[in-house]
Amino acid sequence: MAGIVVIFDFDSTIIECDSDNWVLDETGLTEKFYQLLPSMAWNPLMDKMMNELHSQGKTIQDIVEILNRTPMHPRTVPAIEAAYSLGCHLKIVSDANIFFIETILKHHGVWNCFSEVIANPSHVNEGRLNICPYHDYLKSSHGCNLCPPNMCKGLVIERIQNSLAAAGKKKIIYLGDGNGDFCPSLRLKDSDYLMPRKDFPLCDLVSKNSNKIKAEVHGWRDGKELEHVLLHVINKAIGEGSNINNSTQKVSVDCKMGPIPIDTLQPLPKALSVPQ
Numbered sequence: 001m002a003g004i005v006v007i008f009d010f011d012s013t014i015i016e017c018d019s020d021n022w023v024l025d026e027t028g029l030t031e032k033f034y035q036l037l038p039s040m041a042w043n044p045l046m047d048k049m050m051n052e053l054h055s056q057g058k059t060i061q062d063i064v065e066i067l068n069r070t071p072m073h074p075r076t077v078p079a080i081e082a083a084y085s086l087g088c089h090l091k092i093v094s095d096a097n098i099f100f101i102e103t104i105l106k107h108h109g110v111w112n113c114f115s116e117v118i119a120n121p122s123h124v125n126e127g128r129l130n131i132c133p134y135h136d137y138l139k140s141s142h143g144c145n146l147c148p149p150n151m152c153k154g155l156v157i158e159r160i161q162n163s164l165a166a167a168g169k170k171k172i173i174y175l176g177d178g179n180g181d182f183c184p185s186l187r188l189k190d191s192d193y194l195m196p197r198k199d200f201p202l203c204d205l206v207s208k209n210s211n212k213i214k215a216e217v218h219g220w221r222d223g224k225e226l227e228h229v230l231l232h233v234i235n236k237a238i239g240e241g242s243n244i245n246n247s248t249q250k251v252s253v254d255c256k257m258g259p260i261p262i263d264t265l266q267p268l269p270k271a272l273s274v275p276q
């Protein structure tokens, strides 16, 4: 076992859009949604939109067909499969909902690669999709002012970190794009890796607060770079894990620096090489 946990954000990390916005756009509900957003929180409003679809006679199968067409970079699935094959534990921590995530990942045949998906709960009841907040903010606040009221990804990461320590796993690689990925990024340790998507809000936050980030930072721009950089980082993490007296100096790579030139990456051992 590699002892490495790879944590993926979902929207704009695994897929090329926000899943809620994709479904709203494809069902013609975007205008209505944004008319109501000033007076309602995101999760209950998304739940209301699912009710609206049901009233219009749209079935769960109609929603599944829309989700199956969600834009995704062609190298993202191979990257997930490669990380899984190398023995990494894969998890998703997302402010999207479980139904959308499960449907999309099953369609691409990678649902079983993930040992845990932490997202807003959702279930089908009498042909209608119900969506609930992950954190019940009406009962109590999670208390973090960096995160939306329904989910503090930092608290989720803290729980994962505690369970990893108990299971003897060593390193986290965290991939994300959004403002909600900044709080968990602050929790990563100096033995962990952070992979922010370039030209997305997380990358900006990381650049402006680099003194607060302990993890080694490796940016990526698209699915092709995600694949290449992720396999490079896994390779590095495996190498460090096998060297007990490892004293490698921490190198922080500014995610604004542009793509990592291919010739500066260590050659991948055969087992890690990217499938053509």
Ligand SMILES: Cc1ncc(C[n+]2csc(CCOP(=O)(O)O)c2C)c(N)n1
Residues within 6 Å of the ligand: 009, 010, 011, 012, 018, 020, 042, 043, 093, 094, 095, 096, 148, 149, 150, 178, 180
């Ligand atoms: C106050 C507030 N505004 C907006 C949202 C909704 N929201 C924010 S980021 C995002 C995509 C997250 O998916 P991922 O974490 O996979 O990138 C969603 C659905 C919210 N929950 N609260």
Ligand SMILES: [Mg+2]
Residues within 6 Å of the ligand: 009, 010, 011, 012, 013, 176, 177, 178
């Ligand atoms: Mg995201």
